Amino acid sequence: MIVTVTSDAVELSDADNLKQLHLSCASTLPLTTIDAVLRRTDMGHIDHDHVYLNIDGLRRRRECHGFVDEAAFNRMVEYATSKQWISADGSAVRAHIVRTETL
Template structure:
C-alpha cells in the first residue's frame, strides 16, 4: 500500500491511497511537491504527519478507512491485521496503536 502526495487537479497537491491490496509494503511517496506541501496535505487529509523528510507517521484508523472500502482481495482484513502486527513487532507502531511510522520516498519522475 502506498500513500501518495501528488499534484492533483488545478496543480494543488492531494493525498491518495493506492496499491491497496498490496499489504506487504507501506510507505509515503512524494510526487513533485515540497516537503512542506506534502506535510500540509497529509495533515489536512487526516492521514498523518511528517516527523522529518525521511519519516512520517500515518494514522492507522484513517488509513484503514481510506483503503478498506476499495480493497478487492478477499483476505484483505486478515492481511491488514498481519501488517499491523508486523509493524508492532518492528517497533513501527505507536504504543497506543494509532500511529504507524513509515519511510518517505520520492515518487517524482515515476
C-alpha cells in the same frame, strides 16, 4: 500499499499489498507541504525523515477500494508493532518516503 501525496491530495494505490508500505511524492514537494496535506486529510504527519500514516485512515481508504480483509490488515499492524514502526500512541504506522522525478 502506496500512499501518494501531491500538493493538494492523498491517494492510495496497491491497496491489496500489505507487505510494502511507503509514501510516494514528487522530489520537489516540500516536507512542509506533505505534512500539511497529510494532516488536512487525517492521513498522518511528517516526523523528521519519516512519515507516520494514520492506521484508521489507511483502513478507511482500503475499504473505499473494496479491500475489507481486516485480519490481514491487523497482521500488518502487528508486524509493524513488532518492528517498533508504530507511533507512541499506537495510532499511526511509520513509513519511508520515496521521492520520484514525476508523478
